[in-house]
Amino acid sequence: MxxxxxxxxxxxxxxxxxxxxxxxxxxxxxxxxxxxxxxxxxxxxxxxxxxxxxxxxxxxxxxxxxxxxxxxxxxxxxxxxxxxxxxxxxxxxxxxxxxxxxxxxAEPDFNARFSAHSKSYVYVINTGDLNPFTCRWSWHISDLTDLDGMREALKQIEGAHDFSTFTVELDPTKDHVRTIYKAEIKQFGPLVCIHIMGDGFLYKMVRSIVGAIADVGRGTLPSDAIGGMLAARNRSAARDTAPALGLFLLKVFYDDSWKTHELDKPPFWMM
CATH class of the missing domain: 3.30.70.580 (Pseudouridine synthase I, catalytic domain, N-terminal subdomain)
Structure with missing residues (x-):
């Protein structure tokens, strides 16, 4: 103009x-x-x-x-x-x-919330020494040892599911079904990044999922337990919610570009 x-x-x-x-x-x-x-x-x-x-x-x-x-x-x-x-x-x-x-x-009717097709989140866990430079942006867990079990557990949330177990928003009139397109773990040195992409997310859903996946990594929850937790559709079946500091909203998609979206480094290396 x-x-x-x-x-x-x-x-x-x-x-x-x-x-x-x-x-x-x-x-x-x-x-x-x-x-x-x-x-x-x-x-x-x-x-x-x-x-x-x-x-x-x-x-x-x-x-x-x-x-x-x-x-x-x-x-x-x-x-x-x-x-x-x-x-x-x-x-x-x-x-x-x-x-x-x-x-x-943007187009006159564009709305950042209602025009979105999908979103990508990443949660960062530091398994190494406590780092004063990353402690604001990661959850420090020194005894996270079973990454293969975590990957196996995480795959169980892919697809369309009722995520009532993994939210604290328990409005019975609200639809708790969400579709997860990709759920994966990438490791960059001592940093374990849990990357989840889907069509939408409930209140504290990602942090609730991460809390359970972290318990798998620490050996306090079997890797095949996630499916049962989903099926329960009850918050009482959930584990502790992961702290906020490790969670990043990575990207919001307004087209099909999510299909080629890859996590190739921790989010605070992308700034």
């Missing part, structure tokens, strides 16, 4: 990364700073105190990180800021813990 052309409302799609350590999740909360709140405040400042509502692709929990969180917002006609300037201008305003990776014009 030419800067001299009469401006109109534009829909933007953002991709952003953030270190969730100091934030109370993505979504605005009455108490505690959230990523959405900070982003909306900076957009308001960028567009001359115009209130802007940002729609996130996911409602990440307190302490959870993101490499490729998606968000959308509608930019007001005035002041007109060229789309190619938005990313740089926002990054100048945002704190170092939040970075805009991409800011592009």
């Amino acid at each position: 030419d800067e001299k052309t009469t401006p109109e409302i534009r829909t933007f799609r953002l991709e952003l990364s953030f270190d969730g350590t100091e934030y109370h999740g993505w979504q605005r909360q009455p108490n505690g700073i959230t990523v959405q709140e900070v982003l909306e405040e900076k957009l308001c400042r960028l567009f001359n105190n115009t209130r802007i509502r940002v729609q996130g692709s996911s409602r990440t929990d307190s302490g959870v990180h993101a490499l490729g969180m998606a968000a959308s917002f509608q930019a007001p006609p005035s002041p007109y800021i060229p789309d190619w300037k938005v990313k740089k201008a926002l990054n100048r305003l945002l704190p170092p813990s939040i970075k805009i990776r991409e800011a592009v014009i």
Whole structure:
């Protein structure tokens, strides 16, 4: 769009990364700073105190990180800021813990949450010495020894299942069936990365799954127990939920590119 052309409302799609350590999740909360709140405040400042509502692709929990969180917002006609300037201008305003990776014009009806086709999460476990540089972004487990058992257990969640056991969101009116396209483990030195990709995820679903898979790795849960836990469809069958600090929202997909998506390094090496 030419800067001299009469401006109109534009829909933007953002991709952003953030270190969730100091934030109370993505979504605005009455108490505690959230990523959405900070982003909306900076957009308001960028567009001359115009209130802007940002729609996130996911409602990440307190302490959870993101490499490729998606968000959308509608930019007001005035002041007109060229789309190619938005990313740089926002990054100048945002704190170092939040970075805009991409800011592009989207279709007018694009919605970061409801237009998404699939999402990819990765959970990082450090099996080596406690590392002061990665302790904010990984769960330290020194006695994780059975990776083959973990892989066998993880494969049992692939496909369409009722994940009622693996969520704390027990609204009986809500559909708890989700389809997992890929569930795998990649190891990079002492870092064990549990990579899960699917069409959607329930509240604390990934962390609940990781808690059970970690118990398999520690030898306190048989690798074939996951199928029975799924079949139970009851939260009482779950294990302890993994802590938030190791979880990353890796990527949100709006087309079929998830089919070629591969995890080739830990998420904090991709920044």
